[in-house]
Amino acid sequence: MSESGGQGPVLRLEAVRKTFGRTVVLRDVDLEVAPHTVTALIGASGSGKSTLLRCANLLEEIDDGAIFLDGEEITDPRADPDAVRRRIGVVFQAYNLFPHMTVLQNITLAPRRVHGVGRAEAEERARELLERLGLSGKAGEYPDRLSGGQQQRVAIVRALACRPRLLLLDEITAALDPELVGEVLDVVRGLKDEGMTMILATHEMGFARDVADQVCFLDGGVVLERGTPAEVFGEPRQERTRRFLRRLVQAGRL
């Protein structure tokens, strides 16, 4: 895991427990995400990856444990969840763009209404980001007229427009066909080079191995194995990790 400039972790989870009814989705999960690093959460569907991200953004209330953003406990009932979410960007698997707004309106909504940025400035930044992600012609389009890859890139721009401290990416390529996966992953790689701190839940193992500084294998709500990509993919210690990876190799996905 790479350390950066002696700063504390951007996000830290401490013994987080989350249940839905009688199902324990996360049990005693610890996690540290250092600044300017990428953490990949891998594991089968239902292993708790998405729930972990939703907890970090306070979209779900945790049952026990604590989550810290820049050293400050955000799961304290006294904390203001809106203030926390202002500092975290999220990209969802199903894009979740607002269909009644143009691309530009989707992107400038939060900067203008939440962060009080002027219209001209917000639009300028939006166009700049769109151009960088190869979408300069699409500012006036409505989301339903874009391809999946384009929609997902717009969703990333929307999350970036607020200059988040941390970006959560929840299986952002799971709904895309293989040709489009590449264009979205290139964007994520570019963000890493710019030093963005990210946590991504993903099924793209090759990509996780490429881009992540830290890989966590979740199984049954527990972080069963964690380490550098070389450690987790190269010499997994746990039998379950080995089995998971073997299945992926058989499926031709690794």
Place this chain on the structure above:
Amino acid sequence: MAADGTADVRPYVPSARRLERERFQRARTRRATAVAAASTLVTAVALFLVVVESPGWPRTRETFFNAHYAREALPHILDGLWLNIRLLVVCGAAVLLLGLLIAVARTLRGPVFFPLRALATAYTDFFRGLPLIICLLMVVFGVPALRLQGVTNDPVLLGGTALVLTYSAYVAEVFRAGIESVHAGQRAAARSLGLGSGQTLRYVVLPQAVRRVVPPLLNDLVSLQKDTGLVSIAGAVDAVYAAQITASKSFNYTPYVVAGLIFVALTIPMTRFTDAVTARMDRRRAQGGIV
């Protein structure tokens, strides 16, 4: 999700942090309840004093809240109310059915259906714009004047017909709004499974559309319930007319208040019930989360 072998299976014990958090939340709930109770009490006392101390209060109480006349009028009003309830049930069912048919007729595609579409559009345009009272007067007094064979003179039946004519136009528009709010992707998905346009409507579009428009539909049903009182203009003795009879004998307006409160009391449980039903359906379908 049992942990087997690798993970430990210690039973879960809430941490001190969780207990502290729960204590804080309980304290906050208690504080909120206390504040709500105190502010409600203050408001209630203030309102009570304002009303009771105002100069016209004794006369107002005598004219509108007279217990003697309330007791006298209540049995008659309840007798009349039975008519309102029957009208509501029968007309409500007819309105929902007719409204849905008209809305569906308006969404039919294809040139063959042009006359049907046009007719449905004309119907909603006309009856939504026509004042209910004019519709009632024409049907209730105008139709018997035609002396057509086999057509009833019963004021209740005729009044109910007029209500259905007007209200199905409103309800059709509500249904149409619901149908059009269903995302085009849903229709595409259904058609691509090989479902015909009718099946798509029946199995995919309408179930989503109807759920979305339950609150405005209820609005129209409550409104219909109140307007069943209008059949009294034809001489049918419903709750409103019964109140009017008692009131005109005594020059006291308490019977109107009693009838009015009964109407209000009828609509509230209906609203709460539908709210609860839709909330339960939503909970069952939606992903969890606290926002």
